Amino acid sequence: MLRNILSGKGHLLAYIGIASLLLPPFFAPRFYVYLMSLVLLYGLFATSLNVVLGYGGIYQFGHAIFFGAGAYGSALVITKAGLSPWLGFIAGPIVSALLSLIVGLICIRLSKLYFGMLQISLSFLLWVIICRWQDFTGGDNGIIGIPVPDIISSPNNAYYFTLLATAASLFVAHRIIRSPFGSLLQGTRDNPVRCEMIGVNVRAHQFAALIVSGFFAGVAGVLFVVVNNAVFPDMLFWTLGMEAMIMCLLGGMHTFMGPMLGAGLIVVLRTLITSYTVYWGLCLGIVLMAVIFFLPDGVLGHFNKPGGRRPDMVTG
Amino acid sequence: MIGAFMACTVASALGGGATGFWPALIAAPLGVAVLSLAIERSVFQYLYEREHLTLILVTFAFSLVMGDLVKLVWGTQYKSISLPHGFEGFVTLFGGLPFPKYSMFLLAMGPLVALGLWLLVKKTKMGKIALAAAVDREMVEAVGVNVSVVFGMVFVIGCLLAGLGGALIAPTVNVALGMDHSLLMDGFLIVIIGGLGNIWGALLGALIFGLAQSLGILISPQFGVVFPYLSVIIVLLSRPRGLLKSTW
Amino acid sequence: MLEVNTLRKSFSGFRAVNGAQLDVQKGEIVAVIGPNGAGKTTLFNLITGIIKPDSGQVFFKGEDITGFPPHVICRKRLTRSFQVVNIFQRLSAFENVQGSVLARERRTWNMFTPSRKLVVDETNRILESVGLAGKAQQVGGELSHGDRKVLEIAMALAGNPEFLILDEPTAGMSLEETQRCIELIKDLWKVFGLTILFCEHDMELVFSISNRIMVMVHGATVIQGTCDEVRRNREVQNAYLGGSDPCLM
Numbered sequence: 001m002l003r004n005i006l007s008g009k010g011h012l013l014a015y016i017g018i019a020s021l022l023l024p025p026f027f028a029p030r031f032y033v034y035l036m037s038l039v040l041l042y043g044l045f046a047t048s049l050n051v052v053l054g055y056g057g058i059y060q061f062g063h064a065i066f067f068g069a070g071a072y073g074s075a076l077v078i079t080k081a082g083l084s085p086w087l088g089f090i091a092g093p094i095v096s097a098l099l100s101l102i103v104g105l106i107c108i109r110l111s112k113l114y115f116g117m118l119q120i121s122l123s124f125l126l127w128v129i130i131c132r133w134q135d136f137t138g139g140d141n142g143i144i145g146i147p148v149p150d151i152i153s154s155p156n157n158a159y160y161f162t163l164l165a166t167a168a169s170l171f172v173a174h175r176i177i178r179s180p181f182g183s184l185l186q187g188t189r190d191n192p193v194r195c196e197m198i199g200v201n202v203r204a205h206q207f208a209a210l211i212v213s214g215f216f217a218g219v220a221g222v223l224f225v226v227v228n229n230a231v232f233p234d235m236l237f238w239t240l241g242m243e244a245m246i247m248c249l250l251g252g253m254h255t256f257m258g259p260m261l262g263a264g265l266i267v268v269l270r271t272l273i274t275s276y277t278v279y280w281g282l283c284l285g286i287v288l289m290a291v292i293f294f295l296p297d298g299v300l301g302h303f304n305k306p307g308g309r310r311p312d313m314v315t316g
Numbered sequence: 317m318i319g320a321f322m323a324c325t326v327a328s329a330l331g332g333g334a335t336g337f338w339p340a341l342i343a344a345p346l347g348v349a350v351l352s353l354a355i356e357r358s359v360f361q362y363l364y365e366r367e368h369l370t371l372i373l374v375t376f377a378f379s380l381v382m383g384d385l386v387k388l389v390w391g392t393q394y395k396s397i398s399l400p401h402g403f404e405g406f407v408t409l410f411g412g413l414p415f416p417k418y419s420m421f422l423l424a425m426g427p428l429v430a431l432g433l434w435l436l437v438k439k440t441k442m443g444k445i446a447l448a449a450a451v452d453r454e455m456v457e458a459v460g461v462n463v464s465v466v467f468g469m470v471f472v473i474g475c476l477l478a479g480l481g482g483a484l485i486a487p488t489v490n491v492a493l494g495m496d497h498s499l500l501m502d503g504f505l506i507v508i509i510g511g512l513g514n515i516w517g518a519l520l521g522a523l524i525f526g527l528a529q530s531l532g533i534l535i536s537p538q539f540g541v542v543f544p545y546l547s548v549i550i551v552l553l554s555r556p557r558g559l560l561k562s563t564w
Numbered sequence: 565m566l567e568v569n570t571l572r573k574s575f576s577g578f579r580a581v582n583g584a585q586l587d588v589q590k591g592e593i594v595a596v597i598g599p600n601g602a603g604k605t606t607l608f609n610l611i612t613g614i615i616k617p618d619s620g621q622v623f624f625k626g627e628d629i630t631g632f633p634p635h636v637i638c639r640k641r642l643t644r645s646f647q648v649v650n651i652f653q654r655l656s657a658f659e660n661v662q663g664s665v666l667a668r669e670r671r672t673w674n675m676f677t678p679s680r681k682l683v684v685d686e687t688n689r690i691l692e693s694v695g696l697a698g699k700a701q702q703v704g705g706e707l708s709h710g711d712r713k714v715l716e717i718a719m720a721l722a723g724n725p726e727f728l729i730l731d732e733p734t735a736g737m738s739l740e741e742t743q744r745c746i747e748l749i750k751d752l753w754k755v756f757g758l759t760i761l762f763c764e765h766d767m768e769l770v771f772s773i774s775n776r777i778m779v780m781v782h783g784a785t786v787i788q789g790t791c792d793e794v795r796r797n798r799e800v801q802n803a804y805l806g807g808s809d810p811c812l813m
Contacts, residue, residue: 059369106553114552116372117508121548128542178678180666187652187663193614194650196634197643198664198723242376249373279387285380292374 021163030155034227035271037159039264040166041223046247046259047173048216053245054253055177056209057189059112062103062119063217063244065126068236070096070218072130075143075231080136085149092225093218100214104207120238127236142232146225162223169219174256176212185209246284250291252298261300348479349472356471422484429477430519436473437515446470502544509551524551565590565727565759566642571610571620580606581617582783588727588761593753594788595770596763598780604763605647607780608731612644613637624727638668644729645716653705657696657715660704662687664722687722693756694718694748710741717748728752730762734769742766749773 024033045067052058073095078088107118130137137143152161176182187195188202195202225231234240243266244259251262269287274280295302355378437443446466448455506525510517525544532543568586572579581603588594596604609615611622613634621630629637652660665683691697694714699707707715713733720728733749734742746769752758753773764770770777771791778788779797786799 059372106549110552113372114508117505118549118552121505121545121552125542125545125549128545129539132538132541175678180663180677180682183655183659183663184667186654190652190654191650193634194646194652194719195667196614197612197638197646197650198719199635199638199667199670201633201635242373245373279384281380282384285377285382285384288373288377288380292370292377296370 024159033155033159035267037155037162037223037227039267040159040162041220041227042244042247042267043260043263044166044169044223045217045220046244046251046263047170047256048213048220049241049244050248050253050256050259051173051177051213051216052206052209053248054255054258055182055189056185056206058206058209059116060119060210060213061116061241061245062123062238063213064238064241065103065123065236066096066100066214066217067221067224067240067244068126068130068231068233069099069214070221071224071231071235072137072221073218074222074225075146076137078146079143085147089222089226092222093215096218096221097211097215100210100217103214104210108203108207108210123236123238123241127233127238130236131233137233138231140233142230144230146229146231148226148229152226158227161226165219165223169216170260173212173216177256181205181208243284246288246291248298250287250295250298252301254297255300258298258300262298265299346476346479348482349476352475353468353472356468425484426522427519429480430515433473433477434515505545505548509548565625566611566761567621567623568607568611569621569623571607571622572618573606573610573615574618579783581610583785584620584780584783585785586761586778586788588759590726590759591757592775593749593760593762593773594776594778595774596761596778596780597765597767597770598763598786600765602780603783604780605731606783608644608729608763612642612729638723641723641725642727642729643720643723643725645713645720645731645733647731647735649709649712649716651704651712651715651719654703656701656703657691657707657711657718658687658700660715661690661718661722664719665690668723690718690722693751694721695744708741710737710745713737713741714745714748717752721752725758727759727761730760732764733762734764734766742769746773 024036045063048066049060049063052060070092074085074088074092077083077091078085103119103122106122107115110118131140133139148158152158177185184195184200185205188200188205192202195205221235224235244263247262247266248259249262250258250265251260252258266284266287269283270280273283291298437447446469502525506521507518508521509524510519510521524547528544528547529541531540532546533540535543566586566588568584571581571584573581584603584607586594586596586607596607598604606615610617613629613632613636616631621628623629624637624640624642627640629640629642652663655663662683665686669683688697688700691700694717696711696714696718699711704712704715713735717728717730717733720730730749734745737745749760749762750773753760774791776788776790777794779786779794781799787794787797789797
């Protein structure tokens with residue numbers, strides 16, 4: 001992918017792209033920088049979901065808990081254990097990866113719909129526990145005013161940090177998708193019986209994918225803490241996971257950058273619309289339906305249709 | 317949720333509370349049925365051939381849209397409706413336990429509706445066709461049945477019952493926005509632990525769910541709400557396909 | 565090499581397999597025939613671990629593999645192709661086989677090397693041996709039916725098997741494609757030394773290349789023997805003359 005971009009006319013596109021990512025903090029108002037940070041971290045969140053959803057064919061309805069776990073994990077480490085924020089940032093994804101391990105162990109025996117439903121149950125469980133456990137987790141109000149290292153506390157620096165973390169995560173995730181693991185994961189999505197018959201332990205691969213996905217969702221959660229200095233129980237609520245699904249669907253579930261694009265579109269749309277009206281749910285619902293009817297492959301998927309270009313497998 | 321809201325509107329339009337209840341009970345489900353018919357014909361009927369994930373997302377999309385529409389039409393305040401005549405107050409059960417009369421009514425309604433539905437599915441021709449179509453749509457179409465219409469009817473009946481449920485529960489809770497979210501998920505979970513497609517399963521699932529909730533709150537007021545979900549987890553772990561035989 | 569002992573499997577009361585007996589010696593080609601619905605595919609599914617039997621045993625190379633999951637059985641070098649084409653539609657022929665090779669080599673856990681660089685030679689070798697080298701880059705969904713069935717076989721080959729199970733390999737193929745497939749099967753047997761178990765409806769094919777034949781009716785084994793023995797068997801004659809397959813005699 002990178003090679004394609006950096007050759008020929010891709011050159012110009014690449015430079016514009018990189019510039020548009022690096023320059024804004026210099027001249028754009030604080031709010032837009034903040035918005036871009038949000039786009040990046042939600043994009044990472046959506047991409048992490050897509051690892052199991054788009055590439056693995058797993059109905060991960062409860063994805064929000066991994067996001068929330070990463071955020072709460074780091075927040076609690078910082079505020080309750082009083083450790084350095086950097087340690088908190090490392091703790092976050094570890095917590096979410098561990099959580100996805102546990103959730104995976106519980107849910108992996110079920111297929112498709114049942115898997116998704118069980119996950120929602122588990123996520124609801126966790127959400128209720130966090131909401132009710134006032135003393136430890138701040139309950140309904142969440143935790144605000146989480147201290148972050150000075151170097152990344154300003155909106156601009158937070159943005160750069162987010163950019164760096166997101167880019168690194170996307171790079172790793174991309175490598176994983178293009179590796180044999182990623183190819184066979186797609187195989188398990190398209191044809192699990194065939195996979196079993198060529199020697200692939202489908203459940204084990206799916207399990208691993210879950211952990212990868214959970215890990216990156218946790219990273220996104222940590223980035224939320226960096227950008228907002230706060231955590232809220234709603235981060236764990238299952239509807240956030242559904243929003244991530246919508247982002248994936250909108251951008252293109254079978255493409256790598258699709259979810260990122262979807263996240264960008266949704267975050268921007270949400271900000272625009274909520275400033276005019278309170279009926280964001282209505283709009284989101286309509287957007288979702290429009291996508292399902294007219295753009296079932298998502299925006300990127302539409303342009304990347306097989307019959308010529310094929311996503312990810314060969315050209316990446 | 318819409319059923320509940322409609323019930324309130326109808327009831328208050330008819331002079332509120334006690335007398336308005338019964339007409340509301342009939343009007344609300346019908347209103348919901350009409351609405352669902354409109355939705356189904358315009359949107360859902362084109363989606364039956366898509367994969368399951370799509371259907372789930374569309375349903376979710378609709379709940380988003382409907383949620384806001386309800387806000388639009390009914391405003392954001394709580395609504396309420398009072399209990400019908402003769403159903404207020406308590407009945408004393410064995411050992412002197414006061415038991416709300418309305419709850420008894422609800423207790424009776426549940427199995428009654430289930431029975432009616434079961435009869436519909438098992439005994440009528442339409443019910444059998446619907447079952448067959450759920451398993452193998454192409455085959456049913458090949459024998460000349462308009463499957464689209466069948467699915468449509470199934471959809472509407474389901475929504476009608478939901479509306480009925482909403483209207484029935486309206487006197488006992490605050491009718492407000494957001495009741496749909498928790499109900500949606502709870503409903504899904506109940507149906508799944510009971511066994512998809514099995515009506516008695518849904519009843520059993522609801523029973524378990526409700527009992528777990530009540531027991532839970534009794535045992536631990538702070539975390540009691542968690543109990544039903546725990547029970548869902550336990551059930552799904554021991555019987556991944558639900559408690560009773562599912563058709564899937 | 566493969567031994568099946570009174571295997572039984574019911575689906576909600578319907579006895580799909582009802583006491584199947586089979587034995588295959590190393591280096592043989594054995595065919596399973598029977599009227600439609602006799603339980604041949606179910607038998608294959610039971611042997612390869614896709615479903616678990618209610619009772620009975622399956623022995624492979626002396627080891628009891630009854631009820632083992634498919635991927636474990638594949639590692640023991642027993643692979644199969646499917647009756648209903650079961651390839652990865654979105655991937656190219658090359659990638660289909662490549663995936664199978666990677667799976668065999670247990671490199672599917674490698675998360676960091678781009679897959680397109682791996683096992684290229686091996687994959688090409690397999691594609692050549694089945695005659696699909698020219699179509700390596702075509703997407704699975706776009707291949708002709710005959711080619712897809714051959715791709716199935718290629719994927720089974722990628723597992724470097726000693727024992728190959730083919731479920732109706734020539735189903736739906738044209739005359740020409742069937743001929744090529746027959747040649748391929750003969751090659752696999754003679755040149756690669758594979759032991760082959762297959763099922764087919766094309767009787768000419770069955771009688772021309774099998775060493776021994778097993779006949780299944782209503783889920784049970786009626787007879788297993790040489791071509792002549794089977795032809796002469798009264799029960800087999802009844803089953804076929806009274807039933808669906810006119811090609812036997």
